Amino acid sequence: MSRPIMAIINQTALQKNLSIVRNIASRSRLWAVIKANAYGHGIERVWKSLSYADGFALLNIHEALLLREKGFQKPILLLEGFFHPNDLTILHRxxxxxIVHSQWQIEALKKAHLSSPLDVYLKINCGMNRLGFQTKDVRAVWHQLQKSKNVGMVTLMAHFSKAESVQDVTESMTKLAQASKGLNCNISLANSAATLWHPRTHFQWVRPGIILYGVSPGGCLKNISSSGFLPVMTLSSKIIAIQRLVAGSQVGYSHNYRANRTQKIGIIACGYADGYPHHAPTGTPVMVAGSMTHTIGAISMDMMAVDLTTCPQARIGSLVELWGNNVRINDVASMSGTIGYELMCALSSRVPVTIE
Structure with a gap:
């Protein structure tokens, strides 16, 4: 028998989440963002369930080619653009x-020998200061692109650094409006948070990512609980050992948990080498045999301990949910001082994944 840990990808939940986003942004076309190997879910596992989207947005050219080889014919957007002039031949083929975010990319486009033009997204820096042209330069850059025979449709694109803030969104949109005044173009601004909370940002294209996987972009379940989104990934394992502690017994590395009473604990086949957060403190929620409980002590590389006081029915072999429908990944992340994005993306390759 193999080690009992497993990740389950719920295709029905994925399809439902996409449908909910469709309804929220019903007047916009939709890029399904599948970067970071579909946020840890696996592009090959999820692309068919998301193929109802108008296109896929990702980073890696090799992942884009995989989708083409699988038969996906709709648009694919490279979110960091191309990294070398030679890449343009592949993009064309x-x-x-x-995305075009730097002057060297424009020069490469001008010099490329292409038989037909490429559609591009012109990235604007509205204050996040990662990628993109300054707003004062947008009109000049736009006209450069329009004059190039190798450039087809140009769409303006920006990214909100704090989409949960009305003020931040308003300021960014004001900058964009000033920069694009008089330009006749499509616009793509809305990530998951903006898609959910700021309808005025939807424009022609929205770019939902994390929300497709049933995780709140704001880190709080209540932000999405009323919308019907479902978690797509469940991380589960089983109890592989049970220990009975007396008062004063210590648990795990560094003995950072000490029992103050007689206590039964379970040892779970899951640790930080599986992608569970090493910094998860005592008290992080876990479900054992259908009852909610919590971790105790330090998370080890391969195992963790949980309190079985509220789970008298627990036995060796009892099912454990680390995150999923009952234990929300946002709650585990919050307790651990991180975000749900990181936990999903950190799922280890040694964890078997099944599709349901």
């Missing part, structure tokens, strides 16, 4: 859309 496979009909990929690229």
């Amino acid at each position: 496979y009909h990929l859309t690229t």
